[in-house]
Amino acid sequence: MSWSTYASSLIRYPQFGFSLDTSLMDLDEAFFAKMAPKVEKAFADIAALESGAIANPDEGRMVGHYWLRNAALAPSQELRDSITKPLADLKAFAEKVHTGQVKPLSGGVFQRILLIGIGGSALGPQLVTEAIGHGARMPIHFFDNTDPAGIDRVLSDIGAAGLAKTLVVVISKSGGTPETRNGMIEAKAAYDAAGLHFGKHAVAVTGTGSKLDQYAEKEGFLVRFPMEDWVGGRTSVMSTVGLVPAALQGIDIDAFLAGAAAMDAETRKTGDGNAAMRLALAWHASGNGKGEKDMVVLPYKDSLVLFSKYLQQLVMESLGKEHDLDGAVVNQGIAVYGNKGSTDQHAYVQQLRDGVANFFATFIEVRKGRHGDSIEVEPGNSSADYLQGFLRGTRKALYDSGRKSITISIPEVTPFQLGVLIALFERTVSFYASLVNINAYHQPGVEAGKKAAAVFLDLLGAVRSRLVSEAKTADQIAFEVDADPEDVYHCLTHLSANGEVQISIGTTPKEDNFSL
Numbered sequence: 001m002s003w004s005t006y007a008s009s010l011i012r013y014p015q016f017g018f019s020l021d022t023s024l025m026d027l028d029e030a031f032f033a034k035m036a037p038k039v040e041k042a043f044a045d046i047a048a049l050e051s052g053a054i055a056n057p058d059e060g061r062m063v064g065h066y067w068l069r070n071a072a073l074a075p076s077q078e079l080r081d082s083i084t085k086p087l088a089d090l091k092a093f094a095e096k097v098h099t100g101q102v103k104p105l106s107g108g109v110f111q112r113i114l115l116i117g118i119g120g121s122a123l124g125p126q127l128v129t130e131a132i133g134h135g136a137r138m139p140i141h142f143f144d145n146t147d148p149a150g151i152d153r154v155l156s157d158i159g160a161a162g163l164a165k166t167l168v169v170v171i172s173k174s175g176g177t178p179e180t181r182n183g184m185i186e187a188k189a190a191y192d193a194a195g196l197h198f199g200k201h202a203v204a205v206t207g208t209g210s211k212l213d214q215y216a217e218k219e220g221f222l223v224r225f226p227m228e229d230w231v232g233g234r235t236s237v238m239s240t241v242g243l244v245p246a247a248l249q250g251i252d253i254d255a256f257l258a259g260a261a262a263m264d265a266e267t268r269k270t271g272d273g274n275a276a277m278r279l280a281l282a283w284h285a286s287g288n289g290k291g292e293k294d295m296v297v298l299p300y301k302d303s304l305v306l307f308s309k310y311l312q313q314l315v316m317e318s319l320g321k322e323h324d325l326d327g328a329v330v331n332q333g334i335a336v337y338g339n340k341g342s343t344d345q346h347a348y349v350q351q352l353r354d355g356v357a358n359f360f361a362t363f364i365e366v367r368k369g370r371h372g373d374s375i376e377v378e379p380g381n382s383s384a385d386y387l388q389g390f391l392r393g394t395r396k397a398l399y400d401s402g403r404k405s406i407t408i409s410i411p412e413v414t415p416f417q418l419g420v421l422i423a424l425f426e427r428t429v430s431f432y433a434s435l436v437n438i439n440a441y442h443q444p445g446v447e448a449g450k451k452a453a454a455v456f457l458d459l460l461g462a463v464r465s466r467l468v469s470e471a472k473t474a475d476q477i478a479f480e481v482d483a484d485p486e487d488v489y490h491c492l493t494h495l496s497a498n499g500e501v502q503i504s505i506g507t508t509p510k511e512d513n514f515s516l
């Protein structure tokens with residue numbers, strides 16, 4: 001560890017209190033020189049992307065999330081309008097909800113939000129809520145899965161009486177995601193059971209003309225906000241997806257967008273002082289440009305606990321690709337996990353220090369401990385001193401055992417600073433994708449699981465139709481429906497666990513008998 005290396009390599013944006021320390025990544029001049037042509041290409045790629053090139057060639061789409069915080073950069077008036085108009089509309093809508101101009105049928109004002117979405121249509125709002133939504137004017141609940149027990153738990157938190165004053169925000173870019181559709185149908189059933197008109201309590205955020213858009217129109221939703229196809233789910237937190245719930249929560253969305261715009265402005269500059277490019281190069285150096293090292297994200301601040309989960313989708317769905325842009329099989333990606341410090345020091349940091357050296361750490365330092373005075377938890381030291389001590393200590397202890405790390409510092413967790421952090425990682429992902437020549441903006445692998453689930457549901461229906469009072473084995477039913485016996489067996493155990501069929505356990509699953 002060298003003070004000179006630290007001082008000469010630190011990238012700082014003092015106007016908003018940001019710094020990036022890559023001194024413990026051991027990047028040397030030879031590496032930078034070797035990467036120079038790729039870096040130049042990455043800068044050219046993102047300039048083209050920001051001017052509206054088809055940067056997502058597989059889907060034939062532009063990639064416009066950087067325009068969301070500076071609409072003037074969008075390449076046409078139509079695109080600029082598609083950012084500024086919904087932004088004005090959603091602010092006006094939030095204002096009307098807060099002032100009771102848009103109100104529940106039963107009167108009064110909407111008091112809470114139920115957000116229904118998954119993946120990019122939930123993770124951003126969840127991060128925003130956790131990081132900067134504390135004490136928000138409208139508390140928010142989430143359905144982000146098709147787990148019925150999870151849905152019941154949220155409904156019970158809201159309570160039957162609470163539903164009447166709950167504004168449901170259904171978010172799905174495609175408008176056809178099954179988990180979200182199921183959550184919406186479950187929510188509607190709860191409203192119906194309470195004698196409430198679902199649509200008069202609901203808002204949709206979705207692509208124009210999608211299935212959800214059509215449903216929302218049919219059910220008389222209060223309002224529908226558009227989502228554009230040039231915004232990917234995992235980069236949608238600054239589109240209507242993230243801003244509708246944030247504005248309803250009373251969060252300062254202008255500051256959030258301004259923070260991202262400020263980071264964009266710095267990381268749009270070419271040259272050595274570009275924090276996003278430095279970060280992309282550090283990822284590249286650490287994992288040999290092949291993701292050989294995982295990224296462990298350790299924010300030392302409770303309110304950033306979801307940041308690692310958020311980055312997990314942003315990085316892994318963007319970079320985890322089978323093919324490069326030339327069609328060669330590359331199986332790219334960087335695995336991301338983490339939680340928060342110092343908590344994780346009492347969980348898995350033991351392995352980080354002494355075990356498999358297959359990662360690099362990314363510390364996120366929030367300089368301010370708390371607002372208001374601190375007590376001394378022991379003579380001379382506060383809780384904040386300890387938190388800082390644990391961050392600095394762990395960073396050093398890891399480096400002493402040959403484990404590299406990055407440290408990103410921000411002054412405090414505010415809407416502006418959250419925008420700064422998100423924008424930094426978005427651009428890092430864009431740069432890294434260029435360095436390794438992949439498309440960061442599609443997700444073809446996700447389809448495989450969805451298709452397999454649809455096949456399972458079809459088979460489940462066929463299996464159900466063959467059940468009778470007389471006992472049958474999985475093999476017998478598989479023969480009847482011409483399917484794989486193990487697949488049939490999994491349908492049967494599911495039906496039995498949910499009370500639809502009786503099971504009589506045999507010596508092995510082959511001898512289990514199923515009957516109505």
Ligand SMILES: O=P(O)(O)OC[C@H]1O[C@H](O)[C@H](O)[C@@H](O)[C@@H]1O
Pocket residue numbers: 118119120121171172173174175176177180233234317443446
């Ligand atoms: O917003 P939606 O269309 O409902 O999509 C929700 C999520 O599901 C998909 O499977 C994708 O992998 C995610 O990138 C996306 O954010």
